[in-house]
Amino acid sequence: MMLNKKIALVAIFILVASSLMAGCGAPKEEVPKEIVIGMGIDLKVLEPVHGCPWGAPLRLIYETLVMEDANLEIQPLLAESWEVSGDGKVWTFQLRKGIRFHDGSPLNAPAVKFSLEYKVPAYRALYAVLESIEAPDEHAIKFILKKPYAPLLRDLSMSPIMSPTAVDESGEFKSPIGTGPFKFTEWIKKQKFVLERNVDYWQGSPTLEKVTFKIIPDASTRAMALEAGEIDLTGHMAGGGVLHVSDIQRLRENPTIKIVEGYTQPCVNWIQFNTQKEPFSNLEMRKAVYHAIDAKTIVSSILGETATPLLKGPFSMPSVQHLVNPNLMWYVYSPEKAKELLAGSGWEDTDGDGIRDRNGEELKVTYVVSSIFDPELLQIAEIVQAQLKEIGIDVELQAVEFGVMQKVFEKGEYDMMVQWGVCGHGDPSLWLNYYFHSKRGPWCAFKSETLTTLVDNVFSTVNRDDRLKVFHEIQEIMEENVPGVFLYSDANIVAMNKRVRNYEIEGGIHGAYLSLWKVYLEGQ
Amino acid sequence: MLAIVLGVTVLTFSLMHFTPGDPAEMIAIARYGMEDLTQEGIEWIRIQEGLDAPVWVQYGRWLNHVIHGDLGRSLIDGGLVSKDIMYRFPATLQLALASMIVSLVIAIPVGILSAVKQNSAMDYLGMTGALIGVSMPNFWLGLLLVLFFSVYLGWFPVCGKGGIEHLILPVVTLGTGMAAITTRLTRSSMLEVLRQNYIRTARAKGLAEKLVIGKHAFKNAMIPVVTIIGLQFAFLLEGTVIVETIFAWPGIGRLLVDSIFARDFAVIQGCALVIATIFVLVNLAVDISYAYLDPRIRYERRA
Numbered sequence: 001m002m003l004n005k006k007i008a009l010v011a012i013f014i015l016v017a018s019s020l021m022a023g024c025g026a027p028k029e030e031v032p033k034e035i036v037i038g039m040g041i042d043l044k045v046l047e048p049v050h051g052c053p054w055g056a057p058l059r060l061i062y063e064t065l066v067m068e069d070a071n072l073e074i075q076p077l078l079a080e081s082w083e084v085s086g087d088g089k090v091w092t093f094q095l096r097k098g099i100r101f102h103d104g105s106p107l108n109a110p111a112v113k114f115s116l117e118y119k120v121p122a123y124r125a126l127y128a129v130l131e132s133i134e135a136p137d138e139h140a141i142k143f144i145l146k147k148p149y150a151p152l153l154r155d156l157s158m159s160p161i162m163s164p165t166a167v168d169e170s171g172e173f174k175s176p177i178g179t180g181p182f183k184f185t186e187w188i189k190k191q192k193f194v195l196e197r198n199v200d201y202w203q204g205s206p207t208l209e210k211v212t213f214k215i216i217p218d219a220s221t222r223a224m225a226l227e228a229g230e231i232d233l234t235g236h237m238a239g240g241g242v243l244h245v246s247d248i249q250r251l252r253e254n255p256t257i258k259i260v261e262g263y264t265q266p267c268v269n270w271i272q273f274n275t276q277k278e279p280f281s282n283l284e285m286r287k288a289v290y291h292a293i294d295a296k297t298i299v300s301s302i303l304g305e306t307a308t309p310l311l312k313g314p315f316s317m318p319s320v321q322h323l324v325n326p327n328l329m330w331y332v333y334s335p336e337k338a339k340e341l342l343a344g345s346g347w348e349d350t351d352g353d354g355i356r357d358r359n360g361e362e363l364k365v366t367y368v369v370s371s372i373f374d375p376e377l378l379q380i381a382e383i384v385q386a387q388l389k390e391i392g393i394d395v396e397l398q399a400v401e402f403g404v405m406q407k408v409f410e411k412g413e414y415d416m417m418v419q420w421g422v423c424g425h426g427d428p429s430l431w432l433n434y435y436f437h438s439k440r441g442p443w444c445a446f447k448s449e450t451l452t453t454l455v456d457n458v459f460s461t462v463n464r465d466d467r468l469k470v471f472h473e474i475q476e477i478m479e480e481n482v483p484g485v486f487l488y489s490d491a492n493i494v495a496m497n498k499r500v501r502n503y504e505i506e507g508g509i510h511g512a513y514l515s516l517w518k519v520y521l522e523g524q
Numbered sequence: 525m526l527a528i529v530l531g532v533t534v535l536t537f538s539l540m541h542f543t544p545g546d547p548a549e550m551i552a553i554a555r556y557g558m559e560d561l562t563q564e565g566i567e568w569i570r571i572q573e574g575l576d577a578p579v580w581v582q583y584g585r586w587l588n589h590v591i592h593g594d595l596g597r598s599l600i601d602g603g604l605v606s607k608d609i610m611y612r613f614p615a616t617l618q619l620a621l622a623s624m625i626v627s628l629v630i631a632i633p634v635g636i637l638s639a640v641k642q643n644s645a646m647d648y649l650g651m652t653g654a655l656i657g658v659s660m661p662n663f664w665l666g667l668l669l670v671l672f673f674s675v676y677l678g679w680f681p682v683c684g685k686g687g688i689e690h691l692i693l694p695v696v697t698l699g700t701g702m703a704a705i706t707t708r709l710t711r712s713s714m715l716e717v718l719r720q721n722y723i724r725t726a727r728a729k730g731l732a733e734k735l736v737i738g739k740h741a742f743k744n745a746m747i748p749v750v751t752i753i754g755l756q757f758a759f760l761l762e763g764t765v766i767v768e769t770i771f772a773w774p775g776i777g778r779l780l781v782d783s784i785f786a787r788d789f790a791v792i793q794g795c796a797l798v799i800a801t802i803f804v805l806v807n808l809a810v811d812i813s814y815a816y817l818d819p820r821i822r823y824e825r826r827a
Contacts (some may be wrong), residue, residue: 044601049556189772214772217778230684406545434559
């Protein structure tokens with residue numbers, strides 16, 4: 001019986017120990033006027049960053065000179081007005097007067113200059129054309145460029161301004177100090193990010209006293225947390241993370257929850273061809289695959305309302321609809337057409353195994369997918385695999401981790417690869433530059449000198465009409481050369497408790513929280 | 525023991541460096557996004573974070589810091605690795621201990637009863653339960669529990685760490701899954717022991733059935749069970765990525781997995797060091813318990 005006693009003692013000890021530990025987590029206090037937001041991914045740094053899907057909460061601390069509104073149009077924010085010289089090389093911004101950073105230091109031209117030059121070499125593409133930033137007086141900031149740069153305002157709409165007091169003497173980042181409606185309180189990594197209101201905010205003190213971002217990695221858990229009232233708001237794309245279609249449908253039926261939709265930046269989800277090697281060095285092959293893939297079915301069967309199929313090329317999404325070249329037909333879904341094109345290139349199924357062959361070689365291709373961010377990418381890849389099987393192409397799916405995918409991409413060891421993202425603001429120039437400019441070397445998805453020149457022109461052409469022509473020409477080249485199959489663009493959806501009032505999606509996925517300063521909770 | 529822990533860190537370090545994918549590039553993307561990714565930016569990070577040095581030099585630097593009690597800083601956010609681990613380890617420990625208790629409280633009695641009353645209704649019920657427990661994936665059970673107990677009944681919070689109410693659903697998810705395995709093992713181990721001659725002897729000499737089962741059979745049947753429990757416990761302490769993800773539990777498992785994806789070597793190494801140490805310690809504890817359970821196993825004291 002000694003044994004039983006010992007076991008009992010051990011059990012009691014463990015119970016007491018664990019209950020003591022459980023007690024460490026203090027019960028949640030009731031804090032009034034607090035909004036709790038569910039995010040799928042955590043922040044990575046507190047420094048002001050340029051874009052990044054997870055960067056949206058930081059936009060409550062740091063503000064930008066200009067911002068994108070709900071229609072992705074540029075609106076003044078810290079700068080109240082601006083003008084550009086006739087040659088497009090000198091931009092002068094007038095800063096709003098009387099704005100102070102969270103620590104009381106004034107927002108002035110030297111502060112803006114400091115902030116925009118902070119860690120310049122690290123990651124800012126704009127600086128390739130930047131001659132200098134000057135502060136002619138206390139409230140004017142001047143950008144002197146080597147050549148005209150059309151998306152400058154867009155670029156500045158994602159460049160957060162921090163206080164010079166946010167770094168220490170050696171220039172190392174110390175703490176997040178901006179001019180925004182909320183001040184930094186605490187960040188418990190991968191758990192929560194807490195902000196308190198800035199009562200001195202220049203547009204008026206926010207009603208919400210506290211904003212808590214809860215990091216909930218699993219999309220279904222986030223939806224359930226919203227249903228259970230543990231969080232007040234969470235988004236698909238907006239501010240980091242996705243929601244599953246099935247969960248959104250359930251949320252729509254819930255009378256306590258409302259759903260708001262907005263634009264996303266021009267983010268293209270597409271299948272990129274490796275045109276550097278067989279079989280996709282052959283243009284007819286690429287056209288055949290485009291004809292064989294039914295983007296509509298992919299969207300309706302897997303993504304539902306969380307995406308829009310791109311039926312007229314890469315810009316045929318709601319946010320940049322005006323850039324679409326109306327004269328282009330692209331490649332409508334037609335397996336027959338696809339089969340014709342394959343047969344025309346000499347690929348026939350001679351041995352009757354359902355896979356086409358030529359000179360004794362089977363038509364086999366690899367399709368590299370990274371499903372880390374979004375498990376649905378793998379399901380989509382399976383549909384693509386089935387649709388290509390239909391026309392006699394054997395697709396080998398390779399689901400790899402993101403880092404591996406980048407390596408495979410750089411080395412060109414693939415035939416088809418899933419591509420997405422690179423869309424920080426409302427102008428597709430970032431995406432075009434990332435994938436289609438030959439100077440990007442290993443990251444250039446389609447090497448073409450014509451396209452490279454056109455991408456350069458997207459940046460240097462300031463006149464709206466001329467620029468639209470450049471976009472039209474780019475689409476012509478893309479339709480003609482088929483660098484990839486443009487599939488769909490994500491929708492921007494935010495689900496929230498009905499008591500959240502005055503919320504609107506501004507500035508696409510990165511501006512998901514920009515309206516929080518005027519949001520209030522009903523019943524307060 | 526120290527050799528094992530060191531070996532593990534050397535192995536993780538070299539494996540991580542042989543993994544395809546440029547760490548400087550991954551760090552650049554994690555920190556700043558893909559929008560403005562430039563070759564210069566990547567090289568800048570490579571030099572800043574000392575990733576340009578040969579692998580063995582990097583390991584040497586790391587080891588030197590560890591010896592001086594410094595696990596370094598995260599390559600992504602610059603936070604202290606020791607702080608990250610110290611914050612997360614108690615959460616993991618809490619979840620592991622509580623799940624272990626739930627598992628044992630279910631598994632041991634059910635396992636013993638199933639064995640003693642073999643082929644009875646009790647036995648079938650227990651084994652069916654165990655079968656369900658083994659075959660039900662954690663993520664599914666977890667989501668079902670949340671849907672039922674949190675969303676519909678509103679009894680427990682959906683996710684996060686806090687009071688005891690936050691602990692219940694993740695613990696039930698983990699505990700029942702493990703209990704299933706332990707129950708089956710306890711039952712089969714008990715059955716085998718009950719067929720032994722010494723049990724027949726014990727019964728023949730007129731010992732009460734309670735004593736036969738409780739003292740003679742149970743203690744002997746426990747040896748394989750303790751081994752499994754030890755492994756399970758060590759496994760729990762390494763973190764349980766799926767349950768941590770579903771319940772947004774700030775455990776060490778997700779920290780490690782996230783860091784691997786982001787190529788945050790400093791955090792990966794720190795986690796590897798801690799996990800290896802725990803694994804070795806738990807195994808030591810299991811070995812010691814053998815000696816207690818089976819007097820034939822004795823660890824010789826060296827003169």
